[in-house]
Amino acid sequence: MVLATNSDSEEHLHSTFASRYVRAVVPRFTMPNNSMPKDAAYQVISDELMLDGNPRLNLASFVTTWMEPECDKLIHESVNKNYVDMDEYPVTTELQNRCVNMIANLFHAPMGEEEAAIGCGTVGSSEAIMLAGLAFKRKWQQRRRAQGLPTDNPNIVTGANVQ
Incomplete structure (x- = not known):
């Protein structure tokens, strides 16, 4: 379900298992008139995301469905970084360059002994x-x-x- 699409579906979200702070319906396509506690907003969105498929059961596409907890932890620690800003995050840039070199070596990219591989990290x-x-x-x-x-x-x- 894509919430940004204004379709003929209902205009509000009805949270069946919401906290006591969400007693009224929540509008789907507009900002609510009143604020709600952050944990209630989280719960409303989390409940709706449960309707998505389970990534661990997605064997039909080439996506990562599981990774070591340490990988999850590294991603969580880095989610607020803007990787495009290489001046602000030079260590992240260096890690990216090292990964590019590792992959280039893995696939026997033609380059000199002391030469760095040409490449870049991607998000998807x-x-x-x-x-x-x-x-x-x-x-x-x-x-x-x-x-x-x-x-x-x-x-x-x-x-x-x-x-």
Whole structure:
């Protein structure tokens, strides 16, 4: 259920198991007239999110459904960082660069002994695959230019299930 979509569905949320602070219905598409305690707001949203599927049972897509508790803890400790601001978070940037180098070495990327790999961290798989596709295209163009062949018509074959 996407709450931002104003459809013909009901205009209010009816919290069956809400705390005593939520005795009235909560509007779905507008801000409520009165405030509510933060724990009550959390409970209303948490109850609604329970309608989502269980990520541990999602075996049909390529998503991480479980990770070690230490990974969860690191994510929780870093969720308030803006990774784009590399000047403010230089250690995070250094960790990203080290991860890029580890992955480059894992896949035998061609680079010198003391040379750093070229790459960047991404937030999601769609972003990652688009950047990988662009890198693939650039490498293909460089190889074709070196062979004196045209570079204006790449042939990239994907499955019908590509999203």
